[in-house]
Amino acid sequence: MSVDRNRAAGLAGEGFDLWQAGKLEDALVKYVAALDAADPNHVALPDYHGEIACVLATLGRDPEALEQFEISLMHELRRDPEGKDVGVTVARYCVCEQLLKMKQPERVLHVVAQGVERAGTNEWLLRVVEARASWDLSRRSEAKKSAALAVFKAPSEGKAKNLREYLAEILGSAVDTP
Secondary structure, eight states: OOOOHHHHHHHHHHHHHHHHTTOHHHHHHHHHHHHHHSOTTOTTHHHHHHHHHHHHHHTTOHHHHHHHHHHHHHHHHHHOTTOOSHHHHHHHHHHHHHHHHTTOHHHHHHHHHHHGGGOGGGHHHHHHHHHHHHHHTTOHHHHHHHHHHHHHTOSSHHHHHHHHHHTHHHHTSOOOOO
């Protein structure tokens, strides 16, 4: 199929609407068509891959979803090789969420380690998945430290409050004992 940015954007928009309407299989068809029509350097390519990944994850097609989240991250890193842009951090977070869903916490910690120092003001987002992965690995003190950092580095008091509620089990846990 020939490259057509407007057609790609239109198809992705239709895919998004179908996704929101719960018509997941139809959404996939539109997203695949959007990817076929998109220029390989299209600015929205990371978004298209991220959205198709969400649809696949909702359908329970986890390995395919992970692949699409990783492609989204790859495109974000191609745009920002330093990995400091919020898009890179969000893409890393999405990869990590999918890995957590797939019960692969060790891989989450690897993805976090690649980007947490570059995340700047968005570090809190990676600290959330780091805390959950450490918790899943029974590394209670590491999980608690990461959860506390997520709350401390939250962009607002409202977000900090939400994180305290979301991470309450971890934050309220006792520290590891030998």
